[in-house]
Amino acid sequence: MNSDDPRAQRTRARLKAAVLDLAAQQELTTITVSALAKRAEVNRATVYLHYPDVDSLVTDAMEDAVAAVARAAALCPLDAPRDRAPDPLEDLFEHVAANVTMYARMLGPHGSARFATRMRDRLTAELTHRFATGQRPRGWDDVPVEIHAAYLAGALVGVVAHWVSAREGPGHARTRQEAALAFWRLFRTGCQGLPED
Template sequence: MDRRIKKNQTAIMHALLQLILEKEFEKITINEIAERADVNRGTVYSHYADKYDLLDKCIEDQLRHLMETCYAIDAAEPFQTKAPLLLTIKEIEINARLYKALLRIKDVPSFRIHLSSMMNKQIMAQLKANSHLCLDDLGQSIFAQFMSSAIVGVIEWWFAQSMPCSAEELTDRLWSLLEMNLMTG
């Protein structure tokens, strides 16, 4: 990819993320994004269909970074140990302002859906790696959906409660629940 294109896309994404920290997504305009990114409005439209498309690309980029962090320790299987979960929660903690802002965007639940999907895939990989568990494919899918929704819900609760415990404690408690549910599943 042309360096100029990549530079513009990075500037545009960064501009949107900065604006999301300052105001409601619904009130952000393409003109504000272009101005903040120091590009023409047409440049934004040459890369993204609209601000919702740009938001989706930003979310994908943020979650790709989160996944890279998560896979950093146990690349073979996510969540074989709690270390990748801890890294994920710590990364979320470090970028709490941004993730809180992304989770509270009205009428655009894509960040929550993407985060839940990422967790679901990790849990499914864990279930497939633990073939000794007596769950058929449907049981694995239901369990992964249940746990991924629960984990994202707990992260949302953690933010809403002004992060009343450390990333380590949250991870320990989530890991205990995951292990308990895996044993009974």
């Protein structure tokens, strides 16, 4: 199948909209291909023609969200003060808060491992590129660039996953601003240059 064909693009768009609608109402593990086909008004064979399984469809449907998160993380000025999260990070947590049910489902215990991996990999690539183009703080030369980027990307995905699933109780960040600031203080420590010997 030619993925550039306008009919194929329309079908994929319908399938992505259908899976996001269903995921807003139920856990990912309970979404069936039959339900997807019915919601998208296509037959089951059409679903399989475009996607091998529900998880790959969900990951594709959330690609714009992954890109938005990666862009926001890559735009954070690493030298911003500790007491205020940078605007791109605030924007990132605002985006997550606006889609909290979806992120909780995607990153929760019954979520999509592919989505979490895709999000982490995209963030790692953005940070690796940033570090490779001279925007890496000094003092980390003894740590490979990709490892440094993967460490920070994994931390962000972990914090987002925790925040969307555990926003109640003592010791938890209740608002997106609290979560962004808490993450920024940790992230900034992992990005700041180490003192000279």
